[in-house]
Amino acid sequence: MQLSTCTNEFKLNHGEDLNRYGELYVQKYPRLKTKVVDGSSLAVAAVLNSIPKAATQVLHRGNISKVASAVVLNLCQRGIQVAVPSEDDYKKLKKSFGIRSDRNNLILSKSYSIKTWLVGDGLKEEDQKKAAEGTLFIPFSQFPPKKLRRDCFYHSIPAMAAPASLENVDSCENWLPRRVMSAWRVAGIVHSLEGWDEHECGYTMSDIDKVWQASIKHGFKPLAVATHSKF
Structure with missing residues (x-):
């Protein structure tokens, strides 16, 4: 599997406070074919599964x-x-x-x-x-x-381990281990793989359980909670 975290089907919005979580951008371009995915639902799911x-x-x-x-x-x-x-x-x-x-x-x-x-x-x-x-x-x-x-x-920021089939992956952020991707990036990939035709931005959020299960289905794995080793 070879994927990019930004394709012509969607864009990942990293600025949580940018344009009201991307909502203003979508309102400005109502015919936008690109889907704006801020990844908040998967970030929430990752945190909840770390408790x-x-x-x-x-x-x-x-x-x-x-x-x-x-x-x-x-x-x-x-x-x-x-x-x-x-x-x-x-x-x-x-x-x-x-x-x-x-x-x-x-x-x-x-x-x-x-x-x-x-x-x-x-x-x-x-x-x-x-x-x-x-x-x-x-x-x-x-x-x-x-x-x-x-x-x-x-514990790490909201993130998941990449599936074994995902090639050419090192680390997306220098504070994450190798082959670990932030939940915000994973969400964009999963959104594209699933073919979901809605934006996830503004003050709305995708179904948390659905996004989490879809991520697991595509081979992304939750990170173990750090309870044994300290820095």
Whole structure:
């Protein structure tokens, strides 16, 4: 299998804040034949599948984004409590939930003792210093956090291992291992392989489970959660 992450059928939008997640571009060119795929649904799926099975609580630190909001919402729907130390972030996330009953799983908490953290752009060094020993940091952003703690664990950004049949693959980002691709790139490939005829941009998102299962079907593999080795 030989594929490119950008063909004449779709383009991958890496700027999460660019033109309202690509929506303005699509509105400007309503007859656009190229599909704009921001990859957010697969990024969310990758994060959700990185949460340890035994986790009942996670802590959110980092800027609120389309991916971050969707991850928090899905975790709350699954009965996992999400603690947010920032009152402003808590209010933004709470507002996005509307009147949903599972919004009660979102809590405002200044405690940093939770051992699973969801982190993104905006994570401060002082935050990492407050984490308990053995904390697992799981990024939801395209760039990994600076690794400050030798007594904690750092998972990769949302990403998947390329299928064995995919040729001429090294690494798409220099912070990912060889033959590992970010979820945003994988999403564009899967969108093309499946022949899906819709955009994934703006404040809409593709079906998370459908995109995840399609990625697995095409040979992409989830990454193991780092719980044994530290940096």
